[in-house]
Amino acid sequence: LKEKIREEMERYFGDDAKRIKHANRVLGYAEQIMETESGDRDIVCAAAILHDIGIREAEKKHGSSAGKYQEIEGPRIAEEILKRLNFPEVKIKPVLDIIAHHHSPRDGESQNYKVLYDSDWLVNIKDEVGLEDKEKIARVIENVFLTDTGKQLAKKLYT
Numbered sequence: 498l499k500e501k502i503r504e505e506m507e508r509y510f511g512d513d514a515k516r517i518k519h520a521n522r523v524l525g526y527a528e529q530i531m532e533t534e535s536g537d538r539d540i541v542c543a544a545a546i547l548h549d550i551g552i553r554e555a556e557k558k559h560g561s562s563a564g565k566y567q568e569i570e571g572p573r574i575a576e577e578i579l580k581r582l583n584f585p586e587v588k589i590k591p592v593l594d595i596i597a598h599h600h601s602p603r604d605g606e607s608q609n610y611k612v613l614y615d616s617d618w619l620v621n622i623k624d625e626v627g628l629e630d631k632e633k634i635a636r637v638i639e640n641v642f643l644t645d646t647g648k649q650l651a652k653k654l655y656t
């Protein structure tokens with residue numbers, strides 16, 4: 498099922514190799530984090546693959562790929578894909594909920610949300626912070642990561 502969702506994502510993004518690569522890298526980190534953290538594999542993997550799926554509609558409708566527009570457009574597209582693939586009905590809502598605020602954590606987030614959030618940060622931290630200022634990157638790692646595994650992995654990779 499995971500592979501099917503990946504195929505759908507790749508078809509949807511088409512020749513946008515950068516976004517396909519991003520989704521696949523986030524999925525890779527999510528799976529790595531899930532080796533030690535708990536969470537629902539189906540939900541986390543689906544959310545990792547589809548978290549940025551709203552980006553094209555965001556650009557088309559709102560003229561911007563900004564996070565908040567992705568968050569508005571993403572769930573509808575993800576829902577259509579997951580329903581078509583017979584993704585377990587009870588797990589669709591949690592996936593859509595993660596996509597709908599994947600840049601804006603709230604208090605008391607689910608473990609599934611935390612794993613996806615950290616995986617996205619593991620990929621984005623280089624672009625968001627840069628790698629020159631080691632102190633800054635250490636500070637960001639301390640502040641943004643929501644799971645111990647994600648934090649350890651970020652330290653290992655970037656400090």
Ligand SMILES: [Fe+2]
Pocket residue numbers: 519523548549617
């Ligand atoms: Fe992302």
